[in-house]
Amino acid sequence: MTRERIIDYYSGFDEWGRLEREPLEFIINMHYIRAHLPAAGLVLDNGAGPGKYAMELARDGYRVTLSDLTPASVDIARQKAKAYDLTKQFEGFHVLDATRLxxxxxxxxxxxxxxxxxxxxxxxxxRVAAVRELHRVTKRGSMVYIAMQSRMRMAINSLQSPSTGNRIIIWVPFVLLWKRGHSTIRIRADSQVRIILTFRIFNHSWSSTDSIR
Incomplete structure (x- = not known):
């Protein structure tokens, strides 16, 4: 998908509403994010969309920098921060490509x-450029949270709902917890999440690690 198609799609898609209607993804991700965050500090939400995770982190007292490729999403995030009286928690709202921060x-x-x-x-x-950029801007020893989908997930979405193309219908992503300065990333999921992912999405070994060079 080209950058132009991504911007066009998310300019007209209610990503905030999707996370409200399908809350499992948000609940699971926030569980692991909170479990490994420092007690305070500055957090980057890169590819934040309209900023649902960023707002939650701002409510928790973190200072937040928000970035996304789609200008309309960044505008929504800025409006949400104002509506929730959280603007003071934000260091900035940026329109940025994840491969060039x-x-x-x-x-x-x-x-x-x-x-x-x-x-x-x-x-x-x-993808390598995006990971390297995240590595560059994150302090050594700090935690990075990355979500991804398998090609199989996208294929299943298309088969289940061909009229919507590749739009996410039911998605429980797995989150990689990666500490900057370490050579491995580890996939984390509790037993309940593991069951959902194994039977609803794909078979995957949740104890695996992959090297980042």
Missing amino acids: EGLADDTYDASLMLGPLYHLQTEQD
Whole structure:
């Protein structure tokens, strides 16, 4: 999917409403995010969409930087922050490509989220660039949260609801918890989540680790 198609799609898609209607994804992700965050600090939500995770982190007292490729999503996030009286918690709202986090300094964030861009980036080169950028801006020893989908998930979506193409119908992503400066990332899921993922989405070994170079 080209950048233009992504921007066009999310400019007209209610991503905030999707997370409200299908809350399991948000509940599970926030459980693991909160479990491994530092007590306080500056968090980057990269590929944040309209900012549902960012708002929750701001409510928890974290300072937040929000970025997304789609200008309309960034505008919604800014409006949500104002509506919830959370603007003071935000260091900035940025329209940025995940592969080029221009203007964000090295070793800045106490934790970083990237819960969307990787399954929209279609080439390995772009995915590697996005991970490297997240690594660059996150402080050494800090936690990074990354969500992704398998190709099988996308195929199942298309078969279940062909009229909607590849729109996410039922999605419980797995989250990779990666500490900057370490050479491995570990997939984390509790037993209840593991059962959902195994039987509803795909078979996967949840004890596996993969190297990042």
